[in-house]
Amino acid sequence: MCLFIRFVLSLSALTLCQSSFSASLQLPNNANTVLVNGVATDQQQVTLDINTPQGLQQIAFRYHARFRDQGSQHSFSSDVIIVRFAASEQTYQLSLPSIRTQSRATQFNDSPTLTLTDQAGIAVEFTQDKLMKKGLQIGRDFEQEITKYNAAANPASWNANKVTATVAAPEVFSSPANSVVTTAPVTLAITDVQSEGAGPVISDSVEQPNQAEVSNMLDYWYQKATPQTQAEFKARINQ
Template identity: 50%
Template sequence: MRSIIALLCFSLFSQYAIAASLHLPDRTETVFVNNKASHQQSKVVLDSTLPNGMQQIAFRYQARYRDNGSQNDFISDVIVLRFNASEQDYRLTLPPINSAASAKKFNLKPAITLTDSSGNKIAFTQDKLIKSGLQIGRDFVQEMAQYNASAAIAAVASSTVINPSLNPVSGATIASDHSSQVISPSADVIEVTAEDITQAEVMRMLDYWYQKANNQTQAEFKAKIN
C-alpha cells in the first residue's frame, strides 16, 4: 500500500515538476504570451502542449543609463519572439544598454540570444510589433491577433500547426518591422537624431506608466489629452 501511495505521489510530483519556462533578463517585461496579455518579469511559464511546442512572446526591454551626467530611461519597441519549446528551462540574453548609442543600436536591430538548459543556442524568429500614432493604452491582444492574421515572419496561426522549418534561425536573429521587412546584418544603419530618440523614449515611458495606472488614473489622463 505504501509503495502504491509513493508511486502516485512521485507521478503527481513529476507531472508538476517538469515544465517549460523562459528566464528573462532584469528590466524585461512581457506584454503578450501565447494568446494572452501578460506583464510578467524574470520568468515566464511556457506551454509545451501547443502544436510543435510553438511559443509566441512579445516583450519590451527597459534600461537606465547615464549620458552627459544625467540619467536616461530606455524602453525598446515591442519585440515578438517565436520558437519551439520542450519541457525544460530556456534563457533569453540581451545586450547591456549603457549609452544612447547602444539604445539606438538595439532598437534598430535587437541582438537576442536564446539558449536551453544545457546552454545550447535555440533557433527562433524575431520581429517587431509596430504601432503608429499614440502608444497609450495599447491593446496587445488585439494587436497580436491582427499580427497573427498577417503574413508577418513571427506570426502563429491560431487553428493550424506551424511548420517549424519556416524562418529558421541558427544562433542568429531575424529582425523586421511590422511590414515583415527583413533587416540583414549588412543592412545600412538608419541615422536617428538625438531629438528623435528622446521623443521615442518619452512616448514609450508614457505608455509604460499608463499601463501601470489604475482605471481612474487612466480615465483622467485620457480626459486631459482630449
C-alpha cells in the same frame, strides 16, 4: 489511515512529477512580457504551453534600462520585440546585451540582439520581429495588434491551432558553437503598423526629448498602472 497516507504520498509524487516536466522561459530583470501566445501579460518567469502545434511559443516583450551618459541620466524602453521558438519540457533563458550609452540604446532598438538558450546552455533557434504601431502609444491593445500581426503571416506569426507560414523562408545566420542561431528582424507589413521611431531614449537633461520617445515611456507606465489609475489618466486626456 495507512491507505489515506499512501494516497496522499502518491498524489504528491504525481504532482511533483508533473511539475518537474514543465517548460518555462526566464527573462532578465530589465525585461517584461507584454504578450505570451497572444494573451496580454506582464511576466519575467513565463510558463510555456508545449501542447501548441510543434510546441511553438510566441513571446512579445520590452527591454527597459536606465543609464548615465555624458553626465545625464537616461531611461530606455525598447520597441515591442517578438520571439517565436519551439519549446520542449525544460527551462529556457533569454539574455540581452547591457545598455550603458544612448548610442547603444539606439543601436539595440534599431536591430535588437538577443540570445536564447536551453537549460544545458545550448543556443536555441528562434525567429524575431517587432510589433509596431504608429500614432499614440498610450493604452495600446496588444492582443488586437498581435491578432492582426498573426493573421498577416509575418515572420514570427503564431496561431493556437495552426502555425502560420512565413511570407518567405527566414534567413538564418551562421553562428559558431554556443552562440545563438536567429533570424533577421523583419519590418512588419500589416495595416496601421509601422516604425515608431528609432531609439526611444528619454533624457533627464535640459535637451527636449523626442516625442516618440516620450510616447513609448508613457505607454510603459500606463501598462504598469492599475485599472483605476488608467481610467483616471484617460479621463484627464479627454478633458
